[in-house]
Amino acid sequence: MRLRKKYITITALLLANFVLITSEGVSFALENALAKATETSGLETGRLFRDMRIIEVPRIAPPVEISLLDLHEKQVTLADFKGKIVFLNFWTTWCPECRIEMPLMEKLHKRFQGEDFAMVAVNLREPATRVKDFFDKHKLTFTALLDSKGKISSRFGIRAVPTTFILDKEGGIIGKVFGSREWDSQKSFALFEHLISFHP
Structure with a gap:
């Protein structure tokens, strides 16, 4: 009986070690796969940025928290868009x-x-009525904010318009654009579809 118990104990230890080794192997494999996926996603982001002539920058926090009125006189901040590509x-x-x-x-x-x-x-330093008229005329439905004193644009270092920043879902700046782009192009759609799907 003792011999049998001894064999059972040895077998149990071997199985436990096997499970431990196997689980560690699976964990390592998952971590490795995740690292490769993250690296691949980063490379794809860089390629898509280049396709749209967007300057990819190391992730940095915005120079100032935006808190401005919209066209409905509602206070809007960047924090309102956390969890979204901005x-x-x-x-x-x-x-x-x-x-x-x-x-x-x-x-x-x-x-x-x-x-x-x-x-x-x-919008930089223009009356709300002028901005609203422009939005109504062109049937624009996205968020418009009024930097009536130019303080926010100054802190962002805006020297010419249009200038665009791409922010990740945590609010960090990851891309910058000087001048206009064909934002309705397939390359643009591919970029933002990728950012929405894969970027943290």
Whole structure:
């Protein structure tokens, strides 16, 4: 009986070690697969940024927390969009490139409406009535904020419009664009679909 118990104990120990080794192997394999997936996702992000001529930057916090009024006189902050990829655009109604770009931005906004994506356009130093008239005329439905004193744009270092920042779901800046882009293109859709699906 003692001999049998001894064999049972040895067998149990061997099985326990096997399970431990196997579980560690599975855990290592999962960690390795996750690391490779993250690396692949990062490489894909870089490629898609280059396709759209977006400057990819090491993730940094915005230079200042945005807290501005929208066209409905509601206070809006960047924190309101946490958990979403944010398209943050600085613009004016008199800027020729902005006037061309805005309808293209609306198409991008409509394409990802209802998903983890937010489009925010910060107007520089113009009256709310002028911005509202522009939005109504061009049937724009994304969020417009009013930087009436230019403090926010100054802290972001805006020297020309349009300038756009791409923010990740935690609110960190990951991309920057000087000038307009074809935001309604398939390359643009592919980029934001990737960011929404894979970027933290």
